[in-house]
Amino acid sequence: xxxILIADDHAMFADGIASILKNEDSIKVVGRxxxxxxxxxxxxxxxxxxxxxxVNLPGMSGIDVCKEVTANFKSTKVLAISMFNEESFVTxxxxxxxxxxxxxxxxxxxxxxxxxxxxxxxxYFSDDVTQTIMKGLMKQRTASxxxxxxxxxxxxxxxxxxxxxxxxxxTQEIADQxxxxxxxxxxxxxxxxxxxxxxNTAGLVRIAMENNLIPKEEG
Amino acid sequence: xxxILIADDHAMFADGIASILKNEDSIKVVGRxxxxxxxxxxxxxxxxxxxxxxVNLPGMSGIDVCKEVTANFKSTKVLAISMFNEESFVTxxxxxxxxxxxxxxxxxxxxxxxxxxxxxxxxYFSDDVTQTIMKGLMKQRTASxxxxxxxxxxxxxxxxxxxxxxxxxxTQEIADQxxxxxxxxxxxxxxxxxxxxxxNTAGLVRIAMENNLIPKEEG
DNA sequence: AAAAAATTGGGGGTATCCCCCCATATACGA
DNA sequence: TCGTATATGGGGGGATACCCCCAATTTTTT
Numbered sequence: 001x002x003x004i005l006i007a008d009d010h011a012m013f014a015d016g017i018a019s020i021l022k023n024e025d026s027i028k029v030v031g032r033x034x035x036x037x038x039x040x041x042x043x044x045x046x047x048x049x050x051x052x053x054x055v056n057l058p059g060m061s062g063i064d065v066c067k068e069v070t071a072n073f074k075s076t077k078v079l080a081i082s083m084f085n086e087e088s089f090v091t092x093x094x095x096x097x098x099x100x101x102x103x104x105x106x107x108x109x110x111x112x113x114x115x116x117x118x119x120x121x122x123x124y125f126s127d128d129v130t131q132t133i134m135k136g137l138m139k140q141r142t143a144s145x146x147x148x149x150x151x152x153x154x155x156x157x158x159x160x161x162x163x164x165x166x167x168x169x170x171t172q173e174i175a176d177q178x179x180x181x182x183x184x185x186x187x188x189x190x191x192x193x194x195x196x197x198x199x200n201t202a203g204l205v206r207i208a209m210e211n212n213l214i215p216k217e218e219g
Numbered sequence: 220x221x222x223i224l225i226a227d228d229h230a231m232f233a234d235g236i237a238s239i240l241k242n243e244d245s246i247k248v249v250g251r252x253x254x255x256x257x258x259x260x261x262x263x264x265x266x267x268x269x270x271x272x273x274v275n276l277p278g279m280s281g282i283d284v285c286k287e288v289t290a291n292f293k294s295t296k297v298l299a300i301s302m303f304n305e306e307s308f309v310t311x312x313x314x315x316x317x318x319x320x321x322x323x324x325x326x327x328x329x330x331x332x333x334x335x336x337x338x339x340x341x342x343y344f345s346d347d348v349t350q351t352i353m354k355g356l357m358k359q360r361t362a363s364x365x366x367x368x369x370x371x372x373x374x375x376x377x378x379x380x381x382x383x384x385x386x387x388x389x390t391q392e393i394a395d396q397x398x399x400x401x402x403x404x405x406x407x408x409x410x411x412x413x414x415x416x417x418x419n420t421a422g423l424v425r426i427a428m429e430n431n432l433i434p435k436e437e438g
Numbered sequence: 439a440a441a442a443a444a445t446t447g448g449g450g451g452t453a454t455c456c457c458c459c460c461a462t463a464t465a466c467g468a
Numbered sequence: 469t470c471g472t473a474t475a476t477g478g479g480g481g482g483a484t485a486c487c488c489c490c491a492a493t494t495t496t497t498t
Contacts (some may be wrong), residue, residue: 181446409457
C-alpha cells in the first residue's frame with residue numbers, strides 16, 4: 001500500500017488528483033494540505049511514501065517544503081507538480097531533492113507511471129519538462145558566458161594554486177606542496193585576484209566554481 | 220552551405236559519417252582530423268559551422284578541444300559524438316560548450332536532424348542521452364547528500380552573513396550592512412566555520428556553493 | 439627575433455581573518 | 469520549565485591574506 005499526501009492550495013485540483021487515485025487499490029491518499037507548514041506537521045505524525053507537491057504553494061514555497069522534507073523525512077519521496085513548465089522552477093526543486101516533476105495537464109496513466117517510477121527510487125519527468133531542462137542547461141551556459149564574455153586565461157600554475165586554495169590550503173601549505181616559495185604562491189594569488197576580478201579568497205572560489213575553472217576530481 | 224569538420228581517430232567511422240553527409244547538397248565536409256591539436260590548427264585557417272567531435276580523442280581529450288573551440292571559435296558549434304552513453308562524458312562536454320550529444324549508433328535521419336538543430340542555435344540530444352542525463356542529475360544529488368549526510372542547520376543570520384561573504388564583502392563591511400558589531404559578524408563566521416567544518420573562507424564558499432546553501436538572486 | 443606571458447622570488451607593510459577567552463538576552467524546543 | 473540554539477557584543481593576539489614596490493629566468497606567442 002502506497003501512502004500519498006497531496007499538497008496543493010487549489011482545492012479543486014487536489015480533489016481531482018484524489019479522485020483519480022481513489023480508484024487504485026494499491027494507493028491510499030492519506031491527507032491533503034493547503035500550505036507548506038501543514039505538510040511538515042502532517043509528516044511528523046504520519047507515514048507518507050510519496051508527497052505530491054505543488055511547486056507554487058502560498059506562504060512557504062514548494063522549494064522550501066521540498067528541502068525540508070528531503071532533509072528530515074528521508075522515507076518520503078517528493079514528486080513535484082506544477083502548472084508551469086518553467087525551467088527555473090524545475091531546476092530549483094530538483095536541486096532541492098524532488099525525485100520527479102510532472103505538469104498539471106498530465107493524464108492519469110502518466111500520473112500512475114510517475115508515482116510508480118518515483119516509488120521505485122528512480123526519477124521521473126514529463127517529456128515536456130525534460131525538453132525544458134535540456135534547453136535550460138544550455139541557456140544557463142550561454143548566459144553565464146555572456147555575463148563575463150571572456151575571462152582572462154588562467155595559466156597552468158595558477159590553476160594548480162587555485163585548485164589548492166579551493167581545497168582550503170593556506171598559502172604556506174600550497175608553497176610546500178608545489179615546492180616553491182611562499183612569495184611565488186603570493187604572486188599567483190595576486191595574479192588570480194586581478195585576472196578574475198576578485199577582491200579576496202571568497203571571490204576567487206566563487207568565480208572558480210561559477211565558471212567551472214577547476215575540474216573536480218573524485219576523492 | 221554548411222561546413223562540417225569531423226574529428227575522430229577512428230578512420231572507418233569518420234569515413235562512414237563523411238559518406239552519409241556527402242549525399243546532402245547543403246552540407247560540405249571540409250576536413251577530417253584524427254586528434255585534438257589538428258582540430259585547433261584547422262579552425263585557425265578554415266571556416267567551420269559545425270564540428271562533429273568524438274569525445275574520446277587520443278592525446279588532447281574531446282573535452283579540452285570543446286572548451287578551446289567554444290572559447291576561441293565562437294562561430295563554430297560543437298556536436299559531440301560518442302560511442303558511450305556515459306553520464307560523466309555527457310555532462311562534462313555539455314559543461315564545456317557542446318550544443319549537442321549523439322551516439323555513434325545514430326541513424327542518418329537523426330544525424331541530419333541533430334545537425335540542423337544545432338545549426339539553428341538550439342541544442343540536440345538523443346533520447347537515450349537525455350535519459351542518462353536526468354538520471355545523472357539525480358545520482359549526483361543523492362551522492363553528494365550521502366557524502367555529507369546531514370550538515371548542521373545554518374541559522375537565518377548566519378545565512379545572511381554567508382551570502383555577503385560570498386559577495387566578497389569583508390567582515391567590517393558586513394557588520395556595517397547589517398548594522399551590527401564587527402565582533403558579532405566574527406562570531407557568525409566562527410560558527411559557520413565550525414558548522415560547515417571548514418578551515419577558512421575558501422572552504423566556506425565552496426561548501427556553500429556545493430550544497431546550494433545560498434539562493435542566488437539575479438543581479 | 440622580438441614581444442608577451444608565465445614562473446620564480448624578495449622586502450616591507452597593512453588589512454583581514456581566525457582563534458582563544460568571555461558575557462548577556464532572547465527564542466525555541468523537549 | 470529547562471536546556472539548547474541564536475544573536476548580540478567585547479579583549480586580545482597570532483596567522484593569514486592582501487598590497488605596494490621590485491627583478492631574473494623561462495616559456496610562449498607573435
